[in-house]
Amino acid sequence: MKARIVEVSCLALSLACLSMPLTAAAGEITGAGATFPYPVYSKWAEAYKAQRDLSLNYQSIGSGGGIKQIEAKTVDFGASDMPLKADKLKEDGLVQWPMIMGGVVPVVNVQGITAGEIKLTGAVLADIYLGTIKKWNDKAIAALNKGVKLPAQDIAVVHRSDGSGTTFLFTNYLMKVSKTWADKVGNNTSVEWPVGIGGKGNEGVANFTAQTPGSIGYVEYAYALQNKLAYTMLASHDGAYLSPSSSTFQSAAAHADWKNAPGFYLVLTDQAGKESWPITGASFILMHTSQEKPDRALEALNFFAWCYTNGSKMADELNYVPMPQAVIDIVEKTWSEQIKSADGKTIYTK
Amino acid sequence: MEETAPAGTMASRNSNAFDQAKVPAAQRPRLVAFGSGFEPVFGLASRAAALLVVLVMAGIFATLCYQSFPAFKTFGLPFIFNSSWNPVTDKFGALPAVTGTLITSIVAVVCGAPLALGVAFYLNELCPFRLRSILTTTIELLAAIPSIIYGMWGLFVLVPIMSKIIQPAVINALGPLPLIGAFFQGPPFGIGMLTAGLILSIMILPFIASVSLQAFATVPVALREAAYGTGASVWEVCYRIILPYTKTGIIGAIMLGLGRALGETMAVTFVIGNAHRIQMSLFAPGTTISATLANEFTEAFGKMYLSSLLALGLILFAITFVVLVITRILLHSANRKIPV
Numbered sequence A: 001m002k003a004r005i006v007e008v009s010c011l012a013l014s015l016a017c018l019s020m021p022l023t024a025a026a027g028e029i030t031g032a033g034a035t036f037p038y039p040v041y042s043k044w045a046e047a048y049k050a051q052r053d054l055s056l057n058y059q060s061i062g063s064g065g066g067i068k069q070i071e072a073k074t075v076d077f078g079a080s081d082m083p084l085k086a087d088k089l090k091e092d093g094l095v096q097w098p099m100i101m102g103g104v105v106p107v108v109n110v111q112g113i114t115a116g117e118i119k120l121t122g123a124v125l126a127d128i129y130l131g132t133i134k135k136w137n138d139k140a141i142a143a144l145n146k147g148v149k150l151p152a153q154d155i156a157v158v159h160r161s162d163g164s165g166t167t168f169l170f171t172n173y174l175m176k177v178s179k180t181w182a183d184k185v186g187n188n189t190s191v192e193w194p195v196g197i198g199g200k201g202n203e204g205v206a207n208f209t210a211q212t213p214g215s216i217g218y219v220e221y222a223y224a225l226q227n228k229l230a231y232t233m234l235a236s237h238d239g240a241y242l243s244p245s246s247s248t249f250q251s252a253a254a255h256a257d258w259k260n261a262p263g264f265y266l267v268l269t270d271q272a273g274k275e276s277w278p279i280t281g282a283s284f285i286l287m288h289t290s291q292e293k294p295d296r297a298l299e300a301l302n303f304f305a306w307c308y309t310n311g312s313k314m315a316d317e318l319n320y321v322p323m324p325q326a327v328i329d330i331v332e333k334t335w336s337e338q339i340k341s342a343d344g345k346t347i348y349t350k
Numbered sequence B: 001m002e003e004t005a006p007a008g009t010m011a012s013r014n015s016n017a018f019d020q021a022k023v024p025a026a027q028r029p030r031l032v033a034f035g036s037g038f039e040p041v042f043g044l045a046s047r048a049a050a051l052l053v054v055l056v057m058a059g060i061f062a063t064l065c066y067q068s069f070p071a072f073k074t075f076g077l078p079f080i081f082n083s084s085w086n087p088v089t090d091k092f093g094a095l096p097a098v099t100g101t102l103i104t105s106i107v108a109v110v111c112g113a114p115l116a117l118g119v120a121f122y123l124n125e126l127c128p129f130r131l132r133s134i135l136t137t138t139i140e141l142l143a144a145i146p147s148i149i150y151g152m153w154g155l156f157v158l159v160p161i162m163s164k165i166i167q168p169a170v171i172n173a174l175g176p177l178p179l180i181g182a183f184f185q186g187p188p189f190g191i192g193m194l195t196a197g198l199i200l201s202i203m204i205l206p207f208i209a210s211v212s213l214q215a216f217a218t219v220p221v222a223l224r225e226a227a228y229g230t231g232a233s234v235w236e237v238c239y240r241i242i243l244p245y246t247k248t249g250i251i252g253a254i255m256l257g258l259g260r261a262l263g264e265t266m267a268v269t270f271v272i273g274n275a276h277r278i279q280m281s282l283f284a285p286g287t288t289i290s291a292t293l294a295n296e297f298t299e300a301f302g303k304m305y306l307s308s309l310l311a312l313g314l315i316l317f318a319i320t321f322v323v324l325v326i327t328r329i330l331l332h333s334a335n336r337k338i339p340v
Helices: A002-018 A038-052 A063-071 A086-092 A122-130 A139-144 A165-177 A179-184 A201-211 A221-226 A246-254 A294-310 A312-317 A325-338 B002-022 B038-075 B095-126 B129-144 B147-174 B180-184 B193-216 B221-229 B234-245 B247-263 B266-271 B289-296 B303-335
Strands: A028-033 A055-059 A077-080 A094-109 A156-160 A197-199 A215-220 A233-235 A280-288
Touching (some): A028 A294, A063 A077, A063 A280, A094 A201, A094 A221, A094 A246, A094 A325, A122 A139, A122 A156, A122 A233, A156 A165, A156 A201, A165 A179, A165 A215, A197 A201, A201 A215, A201 A221, A246 A280, B095 B193, B095 B234, B095 B247, B095 B303, B129 B193, B147 B180, B193 B266, B221 B234, B234 B247, B247 B303
Parallel strands (some): A028 A077, A156 A215
Antiparallel strands (some): A094 A215
């Protein structure tokens, strides 16, 4: 009985810890948030530390947690895969910018089907996730895949069970290509899924997909490669069937109009362009516009500037897409214009 | 090892009672370590420690109530009976998580309790003396395995077995039947309510077994020997003597197992499928309160979402509390039967 009480209180305590501020130690910059860019952030941090002797403490607690932590001012920067709208940024005194891009890919586990063998359109993908297409040999799928032998198997839909930026991008795409999806389900980091089983994290979805015969899931590109999952081809906005790759992600990024996006609020799904992978997204960094400790803020901004100039190759190796130079220029201009010390002085100058 | 504490505390309490009854106060050894000046300090310190436990408990309860207030205020009591869980529209209801919690726990008890009682009967009546200590240690070890290990084992070993062998067979055999068929239909994904319940049944087995053993020890030796003396078989002794005599103790043991199954988090999260839907089939994915909290707490945007999660926590707190109170009452009345 006592063990039970101990256990219950442990659970409650650990829950309390999750919402407790993460305290920052001196001599390092701290950040918290999205899990999706974590591998590349930690690689950058390692390389930067070797050169400049400044360590970065990044806690990959999820985009929601990152936003909460930066609002509570317990970290130097927050990270989120879901951009905040311009008015929300203003309300909280925050500025955001895109740091890195990546792609979300549908993956399948159907006997005899290899990577890139199945073609899907956004509408069909939405119908599968709505539960209206139930079998792999459904007419709608067969029509797109003439010559591919599809089994009369139930489709096991796999989605994320935790709130996530990956889900935000995926549902954002489905919302844009399917009116039924927009009306019935919507777009968020976590939604009310009409069908399917939920796996925790990209790993969870990858595992369930690899293990369940007849399954379809969606993961960040790197996880599809690591787990050797069969990705599908997907119709771009302009109707061409594409395979996921750095170049198709880059193409989607190139069509993005960052200049005219207030507060960098831009979701890169379903971009125009023949070669644009339709489920591409950026991961964002959040900082306060008014900094009580300007020297710490400068350290953080210097780190990000270093990542923009020196981090492209490392990002490439991990299958992320670095930001184009034109965007970097606007971002650095934003830093100079918007991030000020408490007495109104500009912190970052190029 | 903290999980084995219930059995341990009871055993020591019993032996204390025994010691104190037998040994007169004057003959009991007195330990004076720091002289009498230390006595009040020690008394105060131990009192403070005890008080702290109560305060922590009250604090957790108060926090849960306070934080879940916005959810209950917005959704009212229907929060408990509403089956929608939609972070997009900020509409939340607890029913899928509550039913999932209850169903998996009931499956766990239905599968785990007979197994645990079998183990306990074997250890108590049939087991050779040498094997006994090995078996007892094994059962204790079962309780010491961290729940995440059960989760991983469940996902990588049990789930493929379920989806390839057990579920297709059961779906073919029982699926077409009227009434009960509905519980065994749908595609065999391997994960789901039944798989979660099975893992839970293994996890609660050591608790039920060890507390049942404690209860069996209260059966007067004279009763058992008299039964064997009149020619009763082992089955008859178990069924006619031990079981009726320790009925409340066993129910208490089962309730203790139930209490543990209700709150189990990681192992369930791995294999239940994490879907906020209520479905008839035991093979369908579902969710439990603790799995929902583990999955969604870190990325819960907005006040209502967070408050609803904490409201779920409060409901779990209440369910577990009720189960524990019932356990307490049953075990208490069972303990009073100890022969002097």
